[in-house]
Amino acid sequence: xxxxxxxxxxxxxxxxxxxxxxxxxxxxxxxxxxxxxxxxxxxxxxxxxxxxxxxxxxxxxxxxxxxxxxxxxxxxxxxxxxxxxxxxxxxxxxxxxxxxxxxxxxxxxxxxxxxxxxxxxxxxxxxxxxxxxxxxxxxxxxxxxxxxxxxxxxxxxxxxxxxxxxxxxxxxxxxxxxxxxxxxxxxxxxxxxxxxxxxxxxxxxxxxxxxxxxxxxxxxxxxxxxxxxxxxxxxxxxxxxxxxxxxxxxxxxx
Amino acid sequence: xxxxxxxxxxxxxxxxxxxxxxxxxxxxxxxxxxxxxxxxxxxxxxxxxxxxxxxxxxxxxxxxxxxxxxxxxxxxxxxxxxxxxxxxxxxxxxxxxxxxxxxxxxxxxxxxxxxxxxxxxxxxxxxxxxxxxxxxxxxxxxxxxxxxxxxxxxxxxxxxxxxxxxxxxxxxxxxxxxxxxxxxxxxxxxxxxxxxxxxxxxxxxxxxxxxxxxxxxxxxxxxxxxxxxxxxxxxxxxxxxxxxxxxxxxxxxxxxxxxxxxxxxxxxxxxxxxxxxxxxxxxxxxxxxxxxxxxxxxxxxxxxxxxxxxxxxxxxxxxxxxxxxxxxxxxxxxxxxxxxxxxxxxxxxxxxxxxxxxxxxxxxxxxxxxxxxxxxxxxxxxxxxxxxxxxxxxxxxxxxxxxxxxxxxxxxxxxxxxxxxxxxxxxxxxxxxxxxxxxxxxxxxxxxxxxxxxxxxxxxxxxxxxxxxxxxxxxxxxxxxxxxxxxxxxxxxxxxxxxxxxxxxxxxxxxxxxxxxxxxxxxxxxxxxxxxxxxxxxxxxxxxxxxxxxxxxxxxxxxxxxxxxxxxxxxxxxxxxxxxxxxxxxxxxxxxxxxxxxxxxxxxxxxxxxxxxxxxxxxxxxxxxxxxxxxxxxxxxxxxxxxxxxxxxxxxx
Numbered sequence: 001x002x003x004x005x006x007x008x009x010x011x012x013x014x015x016x017x018x019x020x021x022x023x024x025x026x027x028x029x030x031x032x033x034x035x036x037x038x039x040x041x042x043x044x045x046x047x048x049x050x051x052x053x054x055x056x057x058x059x060x061x062x063x064x065x066x067x068x069x070x071x072x073x074x075x076x077x078x079x080x081x082x083x084x085x086x087x088x089x090x091x092x093x094x095x096x097x098x099x100x101x102x103x104x105x106x107x108x109x110x111x112x113x114x115x116x117x118x119x120x121x122x123x124x125x126x127x128x129x130x131x132x133x134x135x136x137x138x139x140x141x142x143x144x145x146x147x148x149x150x151x152x153x154x155x156x157x158x159x160x161x162x163x164x165x166x167x168x169x170x171x172x173x174x175x176x177x178x179x180x181x182x183x184x185x186x187x188x189x190x191x192x193x194x195x196x197x198x199x200x201x202x203x204x205x206x207x208x209x210x211x212x213x214x215x216x217x218x219x220x221x222x223x224x225x226x227x228x229x230x231x232x233x234x235x236x237x238x239x240x241x242x243x244x245x246x247x248x249x250x251x252x253x254x
Numbered sequence: 255x256x257x258x259x260x261x262x263x264x265x266x267x268x269x270x271x272x273x274x275x276x277x278x279x280x281x282x283x284x285x286x287x288x289x290x291x292x293x294x295x296x297x298x299x300x301x302x303x304x305x306x307x308x309x310x311x312x313x314x315x316x317x318x319x320x321x322x323x324x325x326x327x328x329x330x331x332x333x334x335x336x337x338x339x340x341x342x343x344x345x346x347x348x349x350x351x352x353x354x355x356x357x358x359x360x361x362x363x364x365x366x367x368x369x370x371x372x373x374x375x376x377x378x379x380x381x382x383x384x385x386x387x388x389x390x391x392x393x394x395x396x397x398x399x400x401x402x403x404x405x406x407x408x409x410x411x412x413x414x415x416x417x418x419x420x421x422x423x424x425x426x427x428x429x430x431x432x433x434x435x436x437x438x439x440x441x442x443x444x445x446x447x448x449x450x451x452x453x454x455x456x457x458x459x460x461x462x463x464x465x466x467x468x469x470x471x472x473x474x475x476x477x478x479x480x481x482x483x484x485x486x487x488x489x490x491x492x493x494x495x496x497x498x499x500x501x502x503x504x505x506x507x508x509x510x511x512x513x514x515x516x517x518x519x520x521x522x523x524x525x526x527x528x529x530x531x532x533x534x535x536x537x538x539x540x541x542x543x544x545x546x547x548x549x550x551x552x553x554x555x556x557x558x559x560x561x562x563x564x565x566x567x568x569x570x571x572x573x574x575x576x577x578x579x580x581x582x583x584x585x586x587x588x589x590x591x592x593x594x595x596x597x598x599x600x601x602x603x604x605x606x607x608x609x610x611x612x613x614x615x616x617x618x619x620x621x622x623x624x625x626x627x628x629x630x631x632x633x634x635x636x637x638x639x640x641x642x643x644x645x646x647x648x649x650x651x652x653x654x655x656x657x658x659x660x661x662x663x664x665x666x667x668x669x670x671x672x673x674x675x676x677x678x679x680x681x682x683x684x685x686x687x688x689x690x691x692x693x694x695x696x697x698x699x700x701x702x703x704x705x706x707x708x709x710x711x712x713x714x715x716x717x718x719x720x721x722x723x724x725x726x727x728x729x730x731x732x733x734x735x736x737x738x739x740x741x742x743x744x745x746x747x748x749x750x751x752x753x754x755x756x757x758x759x760x761x762x763x764x765x766x767x768x769x770x771x772x773x774x775x776x777x778x779x780x781x782x783x784x785x786x787x788x789x790x791x792x793x794x795x796x797x798x799x800x801x802x803x804x805x806x807x808x809x810x811x812x813x814x815x816x817x818x819x820x821x822x823x824x825x826x827x828x829x830x831x832x833x834x835x836x837x838x839x840x841x842x843x844x845x846x847x848x849x850x851x852x853x854x855x856x857x858x859x860x861x862x863x864x865x866x867x868x869x870x871x872x873x874x875x876x877x878x879x880x881x882x883x884x885x886x887x888x889x890x891x892x893x894x895x896x897x898x899x900x901x902x903x904x905x906x907x
Contacts (some may be wrong), residue, residue, distance in 0.1 A: 021809050023769055047748075052889040055346065061889040062349075062361065063342025069365050070270055075310045079303055113858040120306050121274070126313075127373045129585050132481050133312055134319055134326040136290055140305040167369055169362045184397030190861040249778055 073168045077121040127165035255283070255332055263335035265839040267443060268340050269801055271310055278307030279330060287329045287483070300418065312481070314367035315587070320486040322476075329483045337590040339835060339895050343886075344588060347596040351623060354453050356463050360472070363588050368476045371464065372582030377462050465578040468531075471592050471630035473758040475530035476585040491522040517641055524636035531630075591631035594903035598730070599626055599877075601737055601900060606714055610706055614673040617703040618714065621656055625728060628654035632730065633906035655718040655727040658704060662696040665725055671699035674706075697723060712736055734904040735820075741900050742823050745875040746795055753778070754786050758795060758818055766815040787816060794826050828901040831894050838891045847881050852876040 050062070070076055133141060165202030255262075260283050268276030281304075282288070288296070294304050308328065313319040315334045319328040338345075341364050349357025362377075364368060454460050467473045479487055495518040500506055506515045599622040607615035643649065665671075704726050707714040714733065718725040735743040739762065747755040753776075760776050761767060772787070773780040790796045801813040846853065852873045855861060861868045869877075 022812065022814065023780075025785055028518035028781065049886070049890060049893075052885070055350075056889045056892050057885075058349075059342040059346040059892050060885060061342070062357075063888060066341045066345065066361060066365055067270065069361075073315070073365065075275070076272045077274040077306065077310070078272050079277055079299065110858065113860040114854065114857060118272075119274075120303065121271075121310050121415065123309055124308060127370070127376075128309075128313065129368065129370055129476075132368075132476070132478065132585075133309065134290075134321065135268070136326065137305055137309045137312070140302065165373075166380065167362070167366055167373045169358075169374075169377045169381065169816050252586055 011207060069168065074122040074126045076118060078117045080119060125165055127167060256829060256832070258829050258836060259332060262832050262836040262839070263330070263332060265836055266335060266338040267311070269839060270367070274303060274307045275310050278304055279311055279316060279335070282328055283330045287327050289325045289327050291293065293328060310795050315481065318481055318483045319484055322486050322489060331483070333590055337593065339891065340593055343597070343892060343895065344593050347593065348467070352463070352466065352756055355459065356467060358454060359460065359463050360467070363473060363586065368587035370582065370584065371580045371584045375457050375460060375582065378454055379457060382456060396759070402423045431603060460582050461578050464580055468586065470587060470627045473586045474589040476587050477530060479526060487523065487526070488519070489610055491519055491526060495519055495522050499900065520636045521638070524638070527636065551699060589630065594632045594899055595626050595629050597896065597899040598632060598734070598904045599623060601896070602714065602733060605737070606707060609710060609712065611674040613669060613671065614703045614706055616669050617665060617671070617700055617705055619662065619728070621661045621704065621715070622728065624656040624664060625654040632904050635906070652718055654729045655725045657723055657725045658701040659693065659723050661704070662693055662700045665696070665700065671696060675699070731906070737900050737904065738824055739820060741897065742820065742827065745827060746790070749793065750786055750790055753783070754790055757783060757786060758790070761796065761816055761818040762820065766817040768813060768815050795823055824901050828898065831897045831901065834894045835898070837862055838887050838894065842884055842887050845880065845887070849876050850879040853880060860869060
């Protein structure tokens with residue numbers, strides 16, 4: 001686009017801006033080329049992607065599963081959310097604005113059931129291979145120094161009994177909450193119909209068709225967080241009756 | 255690293271490990287190689303938070319540490335960080351090749367970064383113990399696990415009650431009948447009372463699977479060096495080479511010695527990298543009674559279940575009594591390089607399917623999967639090169655080859671090999687009678703399919719030797735280039751119609767041309783192509799070179815040549831792909847925030863387990879909508895990641 005810098009001069013005719021080009025000037029070309037700068041948000045016609053293949057669905061199933069395991073696992077941590085812009089309550093973002101949302105941020109009765117966000121990863125319960133980590137991180141990782149232990153043993157103080165640390169492993173078929181919900185919805189939808197052919201069902205329900213293997217929804221839920229050894233959630237179900245009877249906490253908000 | 259990669263990797267870390275790890279990762283990525291105190295100073299986090307985040311990242315090798323000096327320095331590992339976008343794919347690929355049990359173990363490994371074999375054994379052992387106690391079901395209750403659309407592995411197994419007789423050869427026939435006759439009942443009427451906690455049934459099986467994955471290169475042993483950045487590994491190797499290969503105190507001088515240094519360095523790096531894989535040194539296996547099968551696919555002689563597309567096979571394939579016992583102190587992780595090899599297989603099979611046919615593509619898949627086992631990575635920077643090759647000889651280095659008989663052995667028996675070939679036997683649909691299904695016969699048919707692959711203009715296979723029966727290999731570097739070009743052409747076609755793609759191909763073929771030549775070779779009028787050429791230049795696919803005829807550099811005395819630079823376009827599209835992935839991740843987050851109210855409600859501890867009771871119709875609908883939106887976006891993420899594989903991972907530098 002050699003003539004671009006000369007602005008309108010280009011449109012004049014054969015000799016653009018007084019310069020002779022080795023090609024002929026084509027007046028029609030202006031309708032194809034925009035000389036003005038691009039818009040910041042040009043209108044784009046969305047292309048409709050092809051429907052997912054079985055392999056892609058399987059990949060997504062696995063990636064969701066791994067992510068769900070991570071969230072329940074020892075490494076998931078949010079850190080100090082109030083420092084991050086636009087999140088959390090009571091904190092201030094980079095610009096000093098209060099990030100508290102008056103509409104959704106108020107504590108309600110039911111917020112006691114909201115699972116607590118973990119600020120720090122639970123590293124102490126994890127069996128690290130300590131040789132691979134620099135010593136400066138050992139204290140946060142719950143790794144005890146052998147030399148320290150020896151010294152203590154010499155002093156007569158016993159080292160605290162070591163609990164066997166466990167890896168978190170993948171279970172055979174844990175469905176996520178949403179998948180379970182979908183499975184349930186599908187079961188209900190299918191309940192009226194004749195369920196003679198599995199494949200047919202899955203074709204109907206292209207999206208939810210992945211990994212619906214266990215229709216027993218309740219059981220699945222109870223097993224779902226089984227691998228969560230740290231008892232990450234405060235299980236509120238046990239004291240549910242009592243608290244509700246007290247009544248002075250106000251209504252039961254949902 | 256480019257801004258897009260940094261953004262993408264930070265988002266991936268946040269998706270997988272939460273905000274704390276993402277903040278730490280962003281700091282290390284931004285600051286670069288730095289020690290702990292320096293990093294903490296540069297971040298807004300407190301020292302305690304930062305250390306926690308850093309330890310998490312180190313566990314997954316997202317941050318590497320250098321210990322050559324007294325203070326540890328930290329640096330991010332882009333390779334591992336980018337691999338976080340592929341976790342689902344890795345699990346799927348392993349599962350498709352080695353069965354559900356292997357997929358489960360790989361998932362566990364992906365979920366823990368690296369792990370000691372003894373820790374893995376302890377974790378599985380705990381589960382097995384529990385299962386033994388709780389198992390009160392009658393023997394032989396069979397449970398069906400169904401993959402997507404029934405196409406994936408459908409592994410069947412008796413639950414732990416009679417686990418001991420499970421891996422006998424009789425399993426094959428019995429399981430087949432279960433699938434056909436009771437399959438629906440088992441699944442439909444939900445007698446599934448006790449779902450197994452894990453597919454991996456015993457420690458022995460776990461060791462067998464691990465050993466097999468190790469041999470195939472899907473998982474690799476980890477040592478201290480894997481936590482060092484590449485530059486440190488080189489420095490270390492260089493120091494060793496200078497010590498051992500050159501005279502002390504005399505640094506190499508002159509071009510010859512410098513060349514020798516490079517050669518030795520390469521060799522040393524290769525040696526250090528592969529020493530963990532040396533099976534003969536018995537550091538890996540202690541007490542293997544007999545060698546485990548080294549194939550991705552089960553040996554043909556074993557009884558097989560009739561899986562739907564042959565990707566599945568019985569647990570007998572893993573033969574829990576293989577007797578392989580890995581050293582408990584061995585630390586393993588999933589190899590990020592191997593994943594690209596498998597992704598390349600997928601892409602090539604897709605090509606074969608598109609250009610030749612489905613049956614041939616199945617043969618090609620079996621063939622490529624055999625080669626996969628011999629190839630730990632797509633490109634080996636430390637590959638041995640003959641220092642002074644004989645100029646009279648043309649040497650073709652073949653890294654991996656496979657014979658047609660091997661392919662026929664591992665290929666699923668249900669594949670009708672006559673399909674897609676010109677001549678058909680008198681019986682239709684490949685009904686196999688009269689011994690026509692013998693291995694030799696199938697081998698011949700496989701050879702004809704592979705010949706079709708090699709006769710294709712893209713030469714998807716090449717002939718290697720005819721020792722005994724013909725052996726074939728694949729020219730991966732050339733095909734990787736072809737995949738890149740193919741992908742660029744597809745992109746250009748979708749943006750600039752067929753004409754644009756034609757012009758691009760023309761320029762790719764002919765080199766630099768002026769406009770008139772382009773028009774005449776492309777058989778169109780200059781007026782037609784001018785706007786497209788300019789648009790493609792604006793988009794960066796083409797460029798214009800000016801060659802002045804004289805010193806005045808006057809435009810009328812200048813020749814303008816259009817040209818196409820494949821590598822530049824590749825890098826352009828690669829950056830676009832990184833950016834697209836980052837945008838998809840951000841979009842997922844935005845969509846989540848839009849439905850946050852409902853998602854958080856469903857996550858409440860009182861609601862969990864009582865969804866029917868507490869969730870309103872609206873809640874459920876919103877949750878379903880969210881799940882489907884996320885699914886669509888995640889599928890798109892997978893696809894863009896395939897592009898990154900093509901543009902970046904299959905090729906050398």
